[in-house]
Amino acid sequence: MTARRAADTSDERTGSAFRAVGSGIGTLFGATANGLGKMTRSLGELGRRRNDDADDFDNFEDDDFEEEIATKPATRSSRRKARDPEPELELGDELEGAPRRGSAYVNEYGDGLALSLVGVAIVLGAAVWFGIGGPIGTFIADIVHLAVGAGAWILPLGLIGLAVALMLRYTPDREEQGRVSLGIGVIIVCMLALIHLFAGNPADWDGRKTAGGAIGAWIGAPLEMGFSVYLAVPILLLLLFWGALKTTGISIREFVEFISTFLGFGGFGHADDVEDDEDDDLYGHVDRELESRASGRTPSRSLPKPLPRRTTPPVSSVPPRAPFTPAPPAPPTRRPAASLDKYPADGVEPEKKPQEPRREASTSVFKKPEVTETNEFPAITDDDIAETPAADAVAASRESMRQAIIARSGKDPVQKPAQKPVQSAPPAPPVPVKAAAPVPPTAPAEVVSDGDSSYVLPSANLLIPGEPAKLHSETNDRMIEAITDVFREFNVDATVTGFSRGPTVTRYEIELGPGVKVSKITNLQSNIAYAVATENVRLLTPIPGKSAVGIEVPNSDREMVRLGDVLNAPATVENKDAMLIGLGKDIEGDFVSYSVQKMPHLLVAGSTGSGKSAFVNSLLVSLLTRARPEEVRLILVDPKMVELTPYEGIPHLITPIITQPKKAAAALQWLVEEMEQRYMDMKQSRVRHIKDFNRKIKSGEIQTPPGSQREYRAYPYIVCVVDELADLMMTAPKEIEESIVRITQKARAAGIHLVLATQRPSVDVVTGLIKTNVPSRLAFATSSLTDSRVILDQGGAEKLIGMGDALFIPQGAGKPQRIQGAFVTDEEIQAVVETAKAQREPEYTEGVTEDKAAESKKIDADIGNDLEDLLEAVELVVTSQMGSTSMLQRKLRIGFAKAGRLMDLMETRGVVGPSEGSKAREVLVKPEELETILWMLKGADPADAPKEESWNDRSDVDAGSGDDAGAPDVANSGDAPTTVVRADPSRGVF
Numbered sequence: 008m009t010a011r012r013a014a015d016t017s018d019e020r021t022g023s024a025f026r027a028v029g030s031g032i033g034t035l036f037g038a039t040a041n042g043l044g045k046m047t048r049s050l051g052e053l054g055r056r057r058n059d060d061a062d063d064f065d066n067f068e069d070d071d072f073e074e075e076i077a078t079k080p081a082t083r084s085s086r087r088k089a090r091d092p093e094p095e096l097e098l099g100d101e102l103e104g105a106p107r108r109g110s111a112y113v114n115e116y117g118d119g120l121a122l123s124l125v126g127v128a129i130v131l132g133a134a135v136w137f138g139i140g141g142p143i144g145t146f147i148a149d150i151v152h153l154a155v156g157a158g159a160w161i162l163p164l165g166l167i168g169l170a171v172a173l174m175l176r177y178t179p180d181r182e183e184q185g186r187v188s189l190g191i192g193v194i195i196v197c198m199l200a201l202i203h204l205f206a207g208n209p210a211d212w213d214g215r216k217t218a219g220g221a222i223g224a225w226i227g228a229p230l231e232m233g234f235s236v237y238l239a240v241p242i243l244l245l246l247l248f249w250g251a252l253k254t255t256g257i258s259i260r261e262f263v264e265f266i267s268t269f270l271g272f273g274g275f276g277h278a279d280d281v282e283d284d285e286d287d288d289l290y291g292h293v294d295r296e297l298e299s300r301a302s303g304r305t306p307s308r309s310l311p312k313p314l315p316r317r318t319t320p321p322v323s324s325v326p327p328r329a330p331f332t333p334a335p336p337a338p339p340t341r342r343p344a345a346s347l348d349k350y351p352a353d354g355v356e357p358e359k360k361p362q363e364p365r366r367e368a369s370t371s372v373f374k375k376p377e378v379t380e381t382n383e384f385p386a387i388t389d390d391d392i393a394e395t396p397a398a399d400a401v402a403a404s405r406e407s408m409r410q411a412i413i414a415r416s417g418k419d420p421v422q423k424p425a426q427k428p429v430q431s432a433p434p435a436p437p438v439p440v441k442a443a444a445p446v447p448p449t450a451p452a453e454v455v456s457d458g459d460s461s462y463v464l465p466s467a468n469l470l471i472p473g474e475p476a477k478l479h480s481e482t483n484d485r486m487i488e489a490i491t492d493v494f495r496e497f498n499v500d501a502t503v504t505g506f507s508r509g510p511t512v513t514r515y516e517i518e519l520g521p522g523v524k525v526s527k528i529t530n531l532q533s534n535i536a537y538a539v540a541t542e543n544v545r546l547l548t549p550i551p552g553k554s555a556v557g558i559e560v561p562n563s564d565r566e567m568v569r570l571g572d573v574l575n576a577p578a579t580v581e582n583k584d585a586m587l588i589g590l591g592k593d594i595e596g597d598f599v600s601y602s603v604q605k606m607p608h609l610l611v612a613g614s615t616g617s618g619k620s621a622f623v624n625s626l627l628v629s630l631l632t633r634a635r636p637e638e639v640r641l642i643l644v645d646p647k648m649v650e651l652t653p654y655e656g657i658p659h660l661i662t663p664i665i666t667q668p669k670k671a672a673a674a675l676q677w678l679v680e681e682m683e684q685r686y687m688d689m690k691q692s693r694v695r696h697i698k699d700f701n702r703k704i705k706s707g708e709i710q711t712p713p714g715s716q717r718e719y720r721a722y723p724y725i726v727c728v729v730d731e732l733a734d735l736m737m738t739a740p741k742e743i744e745e746s747i748v749r750i751t752q753k754a755r756a757a758g759i760h761l762v763l764a765t766q767r768p769s770v771d772v773v774t775g776l777i778k779t780n781v782p783s784r785l786a787f788a789t790s791s792l793t794d795s796r797v798i799l800d801q802g803g804a805e806k807l808i809g810m811g812d813a814l815f816i817p818q819g820a821g822k823p824q825r826i827q828g829a830f831v832t833d834e835e836i837q838a839v840v841e842t843a844k845a846q847r848e849p850e851y852t853e854g855v856t857e858d859k860a861a862e863s864k865k866i867d868a869d870i871g872n873d874l875e876d877l878l879e880a881v882e883l884v885v886t887s888q889m890g891s892t893s894m895l896q897r898k899l900r901i902g903f904a905k906a907g908r909l910m911d912l913m914e915t916r917g918v919v920g921p922s923e924g925s926k927a928r929e930v931l932v933k934p935e936e937l938e939t940i941l942w943m944l945k946g947a948d949p950a951d952a953p954k955e956e957s958w959n960d961r962s963d964v965d966a967g968s969g970d971d972a973g974a975p976d977v978a979n980s981g982d983a984p985t986t987v988v989r990a991d992p993s994r995g996v997f
């Protein structure tokens with residue numbers, strides 16, 4: 008079937024040769040020859056079909072489908088030419104195909120030769136048929152008669168036929184020329200010999216001239232002599248038959264089949280098949296469409312069944328054709344079976360198909376396709392391909408193409424992505440560079456504290472341990488193969504020497520051959536990404552501390568990192584830092600923990616769902632399991648209202664969880680004050696860090712000043728966690744920024760740490776000032792490179808793959824460290840929180856969230872709008888201890904009148920004494936009292952002002968007065984108004 012269908016493409020050779028000869032002989036021998044010619048033409052049809060099949064098959068095998076489709080229209084028209092005996096139609100067909108057929112010689116000399124032949128034919132015809140050739144014509148006719156006898160009567164027509172063929176530039180290929188010429192030659196010779204014998208074997212030349220001529224005599228006479236006329240005639244007829252077969256290129260079997268069909272005998276039982284094949288021909292309608300397109304008609308899908316092609320249509324039944332138009336480019340759906348495979352056939356389970364390698368097609372059977380819903384060409388599946396030599400060849404062609412693809416790209420197109428290439432044995436997996444040993448649960452990480460011993464830290468064993476980490480998986484082997492293949496394909500001398508499997512990504516180590524540039528690998532980044540089928544491939548050139556290039560590829564079988572494992576890791580347990588938090592696992596499979604003290608402030612950013620809240624949970628649970636309430640206190644700001652709710656009521660809280668941005672702003676302001684107070688105390692105690700202060704308190708080196716109601720105690724660390732900074736920055740950007748900047752600039756030594764998280768790392772949220780002062784950054788997956796730059800000052804976060812995949816840059820580090828964040832479930836959080844809550848109630852500090860700015864500050868009416876200038880003037884005068892108006896003028900760049908007014912205001916507030924003419928006024932406030940007086944001038948309660956415990960040094964301290972104790976009194980003897988600044992000794996310190 009396939010062979011027969013395929014034969015449609017080749018034609019001109021057999022058909023046209025046959026036509027030329029067939030028509031000549033038919034005319035020569037009148038009615039007999041005409042009948043024979045008809046028969047031969049019909050036989051030619053058979054041969055043509057067979058050859059067409061062969062051609063189609065060739066095309067199929069070549070798999071050059073585009074080309075085949077492009078050449079189809081011409082091929083089909085040629086075939087029509089072979090099918091149609093009418094000269095007019097042949098002429099039309101030939102004209103369509105003419106430009107492609109002419110050889111160079113025929114193109115150049117064809118017309119001249121053809122006209123010469125016509126001339127000879129005319130001369131010969133005039134002489135032979137009408138006797139008007141004149142002496143030369145008659146002479147020529149005599150010679151021709153002498154050579155071919157009665158053949159001279161037909162020769163003019165033969166010459167004209169030849170001339171027409173030349174004019175049409177018909178040039179069959181060499182092999183066909185030989186075969187047809189031989190066939191025609193044998194036919195002519197046999198015919199002449201037969202005529203000679205039928206004419207009675209004339210011995211004289213006159214008789215021979217009207218019989219078979221010299222040729223007929225030379226063949227017929229010896230035969231007659233050797234075999235007798237009764238054997239010579241059949242021999243010649245057999246030879247003639249052979250010549251006809253040769254000319255038409257068909258076999259005896261096909262001839263017999265054809266005769267049987269022609270006479271209605273059913274032949275060898277295949278006659279019906281021959282007819283049915285027309286209908287079964289999968290590409291029959293394609294042929295018709297192509298023909299239609301070639302002739303300018305719109306192809307119709309609903310064409311009726313085509314007429315059986317073997318029935319030669321009468322001239323009148325052949326539809327007139329439109330002038331030739333080039334076939335439109337074939338749509339992709341016109342590709343033969345290879346591409347049609349994609350269309351599911353009824354009854355074929357689609358999921359089966361991709362799993363069956365195409366080469367198995369050769370064993371399947373070609374079925375009659377059923378109607379598909381696609382209204383496209385009949386769907387063909389692998390199962391539909393016949394077990395014929397043609398199908399085998401197709402399979403072989405596919406196989407060879409597959410091999411070519413494998414050779415070119417190293418990838419097997421019929422291989423399931425998850426499968427290893429069958430051809431080559433997988434390389435021995437490189438030994439993992441480093442692997443984290445499974446962590447056995449250890450004892451609770453109880454941090455010893457000499458605080459309230461009744462508090463027991465919640466054990467880290469309350470947390471769920473994770474699965475043992477995989478050191479190596481099948482995916483790693485596949486990746487190594489893919490990367491190695493890319494190097495091989497691009498001829499880069501590099502090998503994968505090992506890998507480190509992290510929970511989320513694996514880093515493959517590449518060693519370069521001598522003289523290979525690192526840039527060769529970086530240039531291949533997209534090819535590697537293509538080969539490993541992921542876009543998130545990161546290259547490290549080189550891996551820090553190694554002479555190797557790293558390729559980080561996400562694991563398709565990623566693992567979850569449990570906080571329990573991180574906190575129970577030996578390194579974490581050994582570290583007694585109460586503020587050590589479990590971060591996660593790095594790419595080498597090591598657990599990563601880091602102290603909040605060292606950060607000392609952290610900016611966390613990442614798009615929604617990237618794992619920020621999971622990190623905040625890890626941080627808080629880490630602190631709860633390692634720090635006692637008297638060691639670390641927390642301020643939790645949760646504008647989203649739900650994220651931190653589980654921590655409500657834990658004893659570490661300074662104030663209930665803050666959900667309102669305004670209260671958060673106030674809390675930050677409170678933190679600033681707390682920081683100032685701590686600095687005052689540290690300054691007083693002459694220590695530079697809260698750690699030293701606490702140590703000295705514990706060792707008794709620092710004592711509470713005698714007579715003070717305050718009691719020096721170790722300051723707890725304070726961690727303020729803001730879950731969404733953007734919400735705060737929207738409410739009061741200036742105040743929030745100012746507070747954050749003040750805290751982050753100074754609070755490190757005071758033991759106050761900020762953790763600011765945001766999912767909107769834009770410049771209006773993470774301002775330049777905040778960025779400068781928050782040195783540690785933790786970036787989860789961001790949605791853009793810009794966001795990554797805002798957090799990390801470099802790209803990279805946009806390539807993270809979410810769900811806790813993060814880049815961490817601690818303070819002072821240059822390159823980010825890739826980690827997989829630890830995860831802790833709600834149940835684990837609840838277990839830890841309950842344990843903490845069960846032991847102690849939170850002791851909230853009052854006034855943390857009070858909006859002091861909103862409090863009625865009674866700025867005296869006489870100060871009015873000059874408060875800022877007054878504060879500056881007071882600071883200037885108190886620090887310089889010089890009450891000079893001209894100095895104010897100079898330093899503040901104000902006029903005399905304003906400087907005089909500020910001096911009067913200071914006099915009324917007891918900062919300076921009365922005017923003493925040209926002398927500078929006396930300054931009544933000591934520099935150490937500056938803060939308090941500024942506080943007071945601002946209209947705030949002087950009791951809230953930061954205080955320095957300097958009673959010992961002060962002579963004006965009323966040690967006996969409880970309320971006034973510790974309060975820096977600004978007293979002015981004499982007429983000057985007295986301002987007493989009272990401080991609350993119970994505030995400021997926990």
Ligand SMILES: Nc1ncnc2c1ncn2[C@@H]1O[C@H](COP(=O)(O)OP(=O)(O)OP(=O)(O)O)[C@@H](O)[C@H]1O
Pocket residue numbers: 567568613614615616617618619620621622766810811812827828829830
């Ligand atoms: N470290 C992690 N390990 C495993 N899964 C994680 C991890 N971090 C986050 N996930 C997964 O991602 C989901 C979203 O995480 P999370 O709520 O922390 O994102 P987010 O950045 O806080 O988002 P949003 O800003 O919207 O609150 C979690 O529910 C969890 O399933």
